[in-house]
Amino acid sequence: MSEALLAQEVGTAPAAVPASGARQFWRRLRAQRSAVVAASVVAFLVLVALAAPLLTALEGQDPNTFHPSLVDSAAGGVPLGSFGGISAEHWLGVEPQTGRDLFARIVYGARVSLGVAVFATLLQVFLGVVIGLAAGLGNRAVDQVLSRITDVNVAMPLMVIALALLAVVPPEFPRPVLIALVVGLINWAGTSKIVRAQTLALKSLDYVSAARLSGWGKWKIAHREMLPSLAAPVITYAALLVPQNITVEAALSFLGVGIKPPTPSWGQMLTDADVWYQAAPSYLLIPAALLFVTVLALTVLGEGVRTALDPRSQSRLGGVRRGLLSRRKGGAQ
Amino acid sequence: MSAGFVVEVEGLSVTFPGAQEVAAVRDLSFSLPEGGALALVGESGSGKSATAFALLGLHRGTGARVEGSLKVAGVDVGAASEAELRALRGAKAAMVFQDPLSSLDPYYAIGDQIAEVLRVHRKVSRRAARARAVEVLDRVGIPDAVRRSRSRPHEFSGGMRQRALIAMALACEPKLLIADEPTTALDVTVQAQILDLLHGLRREEGMGLLLVTHDVGVAAESVDEVLVMREGRAVERGPVAEVLAAPARTYTRTLLEAVPRLDAPLSRQPVAAGDPVLEAVGLRREFRQGRRTVTAVDDVSLTVGRGETLGIVGESGSGKTTLGRMLVGLLEPTSGQLRYGGTEKTSGVQMVFQDPVASLNPRRSIGEAIADPLRAAGERDEKVLRDRVRELLERVGLDPDRYDRYPHEFSGGQRQRVGIARALAPSPKLVVCDEPVSALDVTTQAQVIALLGELQRDLGLSLVFVAHDLAVVRQVSDRIAVMHRGRIVEQGTVAEVYGSPTEPYTKALLAAVPTLDPVLAAVRRAARRELVAA
């Protein structure tokens, strides 16, 4: 039952989420050391990405200048010097063949990788919420149609459709935006399934019924009563989507349809670097390690967000205690 | 074991740590002789369940702090090792829980679950354990126990599940049975059966019974002694007849007074029904469950006059909630008509919901929630809105300055008052109350009921009061409709329905209601047995 699995992923049903204001959320997030560390790492990466021009200016390099003199042309273009040509001028060495500065490319690459992932996630969430809400609130026919469309979306092999779509769109269209669009367009089904399921659950809640009795229209109720309750599962799910999307961008680049040169992205760099693992290991290892750390940090952060939003998984102790003392009372119904 | 006591508790305290430390039980002492029956009675937060859990050492590993001396069936629970504790649990003292559905493993057959417990404590073969499981199932009155032992919990009805849970408790022939709200989740007729069963078992097996309940009536039916608890402390202890008949403490008295009784004098003067504000004719509602169609409400016709209260009683699954929702227009009837004082438009009808937690959006302030119907009606002037909401808050007995507070800052009763205020906001002619007090403690319950009555008088409201509790309904209603399997089986004035019921179902319902008089309880138990036998 895919909905059930998704629910497992995002945690609880909305009714069980108590009023957790933003302040409470931050408190619970801060209480988790791993989440704090992860958040710091993510913040650091975002800062690095934002400050890319500054950092490269500090280093005195830019990501696109070739340095033919720094590579051994006869040996295929392997960087001269040890550890991939690390020096005071080139902090992380240079790229094989071109001699472009690796540090500059990595910090600029962070912009693309993070930007694409975040934008794609926003799009997925937006589409998912709109479609899921519409399916959950609409009548049977609307729900049927939208649910089938969601099924189609699920059955679309991301890589293949992305390949096809990326080939269709004219090259003038900015690639990072395009990739984010494509990923967002192909991969919203998870969010919409969650939103639909939660909307259906919310619909039967008494306070939504009360709002209906107040005389509000359907969409007004969705906006006022449901959206805030949907925020928790959706944010939780989105937090898990971001690292996934970073990987997707990298994978698309890996298959040769990603970000276009000379724009650097981590996926692009990994793709180019993979054959160099013996001749210039640092060229491969640095972006690979960064990708790993980023995805790990985002995943841990996502877990933290989930925990902070879903008090049920807050702590095992709490869980057991609640288990012991739940349903203490309540209606005989 | 000293002097034949199965439970000896001395200075028990249970504290839950956390941001705000909660002392659930404070310095509690009591004992239960072998074969005796004691009820821990109290409202929510009284610490009665925490006490029951402490008896089996179930607080271990949860972070809760347990102090004092606890001896159960000769085992010092505080000092016992894990293994000793495990040997105590189930074998010497067994526990029956409130919700029989969630208390059984949904994935395994009932018989296997009982056999598993048995095999934990006794070195018996799988086959012998299964045989014993069938035996105890048979003992608790499960028909065709051999076959039913192979069923999973969801294939059982609520009462059957509770019987199965009791059978599990019996499996190892414990000296003590701890029943934690064993009937709270059950219908009143089923509740009576389970209480009868517990009663019989105690007598025949000679077990001690520690009953934990919020319902004084349940205690009156089942035990020798009661211990009334409040906020973790013992308030009063004594033989059940004494305490119930002549409570020594004020709190006990308040508690008893708050309990709605079938035999209490009627407080209401029957109101002469005015023009009908609601007429329902031939209402029918079907639900689709997979390929089956289930009829929840079947050909129900009723009328509610101005200023009148119609009580609708029924057990779970009787269709009363579905009916209530149709009356306010939250559900479309499959067929039939609804007229509201001459029009078919749903207007001037509001609802008060059962669960005070679920009926308020946790993310919106209560003032906003109450203002909703006004805003929807087109009122834009913030000042007018605020004034009206404050007025309403005051009207339902809440501090108007708490306009901007959020639901979780209120207690259950207060939240229900907010719900009432919201229902009143658009000045409705009719309010449908769907189990408005069933989630509340008895004392709160009484206050809310009083409030409703007051409001009705002052505002000339018509009420439809949907509930399972016959005594409550009797207290508030002018007329009664009894629902059973989607139909109204009996309808009439309170005096008619409660005084001289004509339908056997109504009779059975009334016979099952626990009484506060232990002597009468015994008489009625005998009567029920006869009813079953007949």
Added chain:
Amino acid sequence: MTGFLLRRLGGAVFVLLSLSVFLYLVFYVAPGNVAQIACGPRCSPAQVAQVHEQLRLGDPLWLQYAHFVQGIFAGRDYSSGVGVLHCNAPCLGVSYQSDQQVTQLILNKLPVTGSLVIGAFALWLLLGVGTGVLSVWRRGRPTERVLTWLTLAGTATPVFVIGLLLIIVFCSTLQWLPFPTYVPFGENPEQWAWNLLLAWVSLAAIESAKYARLTRSSMLETLAEDHVRTFRAYGVSERALVGRHALRGAVAPVIALSALDFGSMFGGAVLTESLFGLPGLGRELVEAVKVVDLPVVVGMVLVTGFFVVLANAVADLLYAVADRRVVLS
């Protein structure tokens, strides 16, 4: 049950038809001159026109699509030059580029992808559920922390990073394993396994993390449920609570997720196939997209989409079987 199956079948047909329509539309606007590619780079305009006609590319889009659908149900004939060849129903068409029947092509690739998926599946299920159970059993102890971080690391690693590292370590540096090449099972089962091992491990490393998390969270959830409290209150040992009651609660979600993953893996293991030189469905699909080989793309997406839809239905069915409380709808 029958109703469920029929509804699912209807849904599946709808999903698959929509997918194929979508692909037809996308490829209709996709750049690239199909006839020129099929004919060869230096074909004259006249020859290209011939090929264009032969592939019926001049037909309006709806007619092309109608022929495609007709092929599925009734088969199709096409010219080999000397005679007429028949493509039996269900005919997914004939590749523009290699003249192979798409059905045949898929049947050729299926064993490769199947080998990858089945082996990896077994491994990740074993690893994932094992890790999950262990981390619950050892909860609150260092073991759990280590396992939690390991699974997080697994989730966070893109398959090509892990696969690449494995190849570097085991094939290149240590030379313990051959550089992966697909050897059919029928040819040499031992070599088949050795060559697939790294691919299995990398897929499993990532997938099993998901299963470990799912197993762990389901078990913890079950452990917090009332019925576990019941058995704890009856003296059942912690080991039995974890191993019998809590694990049973994780069975349904794990089975359901397995079915889903199993289905989507058939078209979704593109990277792994690429990385380990496995000429499977995913890789073929990517290559077909690149040469605008519409029949192959549509055929393969339909087949992989079919697996996904099937897996969804199977997942629901298994979930309902494993968790008797669920009603199929």
Added chain:
Amino acid sequence: MPRTVISRRVAVVAASVALATAATACAGPQGDNAASASGAGGKAGAPQKGGTLQILNRQPQTDFDPARLYTSGGGNVPSLVFRTLTTRNRENGAAGTKVVPDLATDLGKPSKDATVWTYTLKDGLKYEDGTAITSADIKYGIERSFAAELSGGAPYLRDWLIGGADYQGPYKDKKGLDSIEVPDAKTIVFHLNKPEGEFPYLATQTQTTPVPKAKDTGAKYEEHPVSSGPYKVVKNENDGEKLLLERNPHWDAKTDEERKAYPDKIEVNSGLDPAVINQRLSASAGTDAAAVTTDNNLGPAELAKVAGDKKLADRVGTGHFGYTNYLAFNPKVKPFDDPKVRQAIAYAVDRSSVINAAGGSSLALPATTNLPPQKSFGYVKYDHFPAGESGNAAKAKELLKEAGHEKGLTITLTHSNAKDRETSPEIATALQDALKKAGITLELKGLEENDYNDTIHSVKKQPGFFLAHWGADWPSGGPFLAPLFDGRQIVKDGANFNYAQFDDASVNKEIDEINKLTDLDAAAARWGALDKKIGEQALTVPLFHPVYKRLYGKDVKNIVISDWTGVLDVSQVAVK
């Protein structure tokens, strides 16, 4: 590691025609210099018959039909099964660029104006089933290649044979092609619509392979083509992915001086990852010791590794194939209509960074001419716009100023997104960096491969400035210069290769004149001179000529790499 490999035919379009058929043909060395090329490489000792040769390839032999193959000199693996009227000389280096007889007794007897070519078949030629090969079978084989179902071959037969342009193949047109006569079973006569002195070169292509009409199964023929060569197809799985070739008992070595056919069996495994192929060849373990590849070069990263390993370096065959990568202009598009702009770009180009991007100095040689630096092409060295190693930005700026672009110039370079290090983004970015120094802002427009091919080959869509490349179908200036610069070869409504849409009467006339020559050496000299003359127009900026380096297994002997294909010839290697 995981490069997705594009399917063969696209590759063909992308890459120059001949090379791309790498999948089937091509490749061969000539050592770093002719020196190392001359001595047969590989394990020492005289080659012996026997053993199984393993071929590890990327691309499956999807089209194993002589009508469909587009190969240079008959291809590599196909050449083991298909004999042709003539074939390439199987020798190292420049000697390997000669065309020699195969089925025919000689290179063909031309009529005086070289419009009629007559071939006589050798005696004792048989198919794998023992039946005799006749000239009618060769005619039928050629006719098949005109069928739409079997398209794919080179355009020359269609362009040169009388009536070729309208002929639709034997399936539609049972009457056959009148311009091919078979007066008897041993003789075949070709009537051309214009003089073509290089017809013997064309006769090396697999379309001149005999196909017995009775065994023709049309599109399915590729599953089991009938062998006329030393090996026959025993197994063909998954559309050419796995092939097993065994000796053809009816092949008579006495009729075939070119194919050595040492191994008893040949196993082809394809669909492999390029990196895996190179890893396996370098490990050379087990059966891989007797392995070669016919379509997988060493990449720059692998080269770096090989460079540090002497033993491995000894097992690398280096070859040169007639091939040029260049920047193409379309002067119909502004500002490339201005020769000064084109010249400025030619001056500004930094060949060293381009070569680095292409794989470094071991894998690419700087190019200043259109024709490859080989004698058979008639190579004449010239450098009309000397840019030096890393570009002459000053000169470029000066020219730009003259052209009225003193404030700099922004232009767009169209390239493909294929990762082939030829028209790929790496090369484009290297150029971008170089042109910046001359004040030219280069915007990159990367197209997916299909789109790229479609765009640059269509007169209507063709951009003004893009990356292109060309390889000769045979080692002569003809198939190099004519498609690129002959005004009559501009194809308005199909695939056009005359990117500059250059139509110069004197050039056209000179091409016609050279085609009349049947003395190939004389012709070569004239091609070289013509190239130098065309070069003055700055219609292209030649960038580099690729060098092929390929590994082979430890047990492989008798490595022969001709300049015709640039890669080792599988018909020559021995594994014993």
